[in-house]
Amino acid sequence: MKHARIRFEGEVHLATVDDNNVLHLADGRRLNEDQVEWLPPANGSMFALGLNYADHAAELAFAPPTEPLAFIKSPGTYTGHNSVTWRPDNVAYMHYECELVAVIGKPARNVKREDALAYLAGYTVCNDYAIRDYLENYYRPNLRVKNRDATTPVGPWIVDVADVPDPSNLTLRTWINGELKQEGSTRDMIFDIPYLIEYFSSFMTLQPGDMIATGTPEGLADVVPGDEVVVEVEGVGRLVNRIVSEADFFKNKKA
Template structure:
């Protein structure tokens, strides 16, 4: 089953998603995808992995890490399906990152790898945009690279764990304006989801709604205002986002300025 959060007529709703990406409200009404504003399906902290795909590490001329390289993204960075993300003025390189995301379903502390999937609510997709200009260290990206407002689309929905039989064998793809730019597989993850849950929960408690963004494969490219960027994880979801300029974004969202 697919679970989503949407805004309709000024109110937020938790909904299920049916064929054709229609959403069913609690009162039984069925709404089309274009009739609603899609919100991120989870709103907890996001623990994002750097260099978690062997091919991506090689693409950047780095040795594969021997321990997960995790950093935290704040909820203010999230935005939803079919929403816009802004490219800061005067930057040289901003790229997408198609990622499978694991969503925690219950408090997780000192979880064993073999029990890890019992602590998941499901899976979603994110596009973890990065401003390469500000990247000082691939191993620990600083805040300006990854924590800008509304620069991490998440969604469109969360898929139940039971509906994704093997999260370690899924295809990831990214398109810019309809042209396929990135394709990889979760088979190439260095640290898989059960390992990451065991690792993170060994020193902190993961809470319901927290997310683990598991990294991206090779195949990054620059994006500019006007681009439509689509990221897709097989069996989980297809997430659409459009890039606008800094001026256009803040004109559309004066409360963010």
């Protein structure tokens, strides 16, 4: 089953989504996907991974990490399906990152690898945009790279764990304006989801709604205002986002 958070007629609703992408509200109403504003399906902290695919590390000419290279993203960075993300003025290179996201479903502390998936609510998709101009070093993205307002589309929904029987064997793809730019597989993750849940929960308590963004494979390309960027994780979801200029984004925010 797929679970979404949406805004309709000024109110936030939790909805289930059927195989035809029709949204079912708790009061029985049915809505088409273009009738609603899609919100990020979870809004806890996001623990994101750098260089968690060996092919992506090679693409950037770095050795694969020997332990997770993690950083935290704040909820202010999230935006929903069919939303816009802004490209800062006067930057040379901004790229997408198609990622499978594990969503925590109950408090997790000192979880063993073999029990890890029982702590998940399910899976979603994110596009973890990065501006490489602002990157200080390969393992520690600074706040300007990864915590900019509305630069992490998440969604469209959360898919139940039972509906994704093998998260370690899913295809990830990214298109810019309909042209396939990135294709990889979660088989190439260096640290898989059970490992990451065990790792994070060994020194902190993961809370319901927290998310683990598991990294992106090779195949990066620059995005510019006017581009439509679609990221897709097989069996989980297809997330659409459009790039606008900094001036247009903040002009609309003030309007």
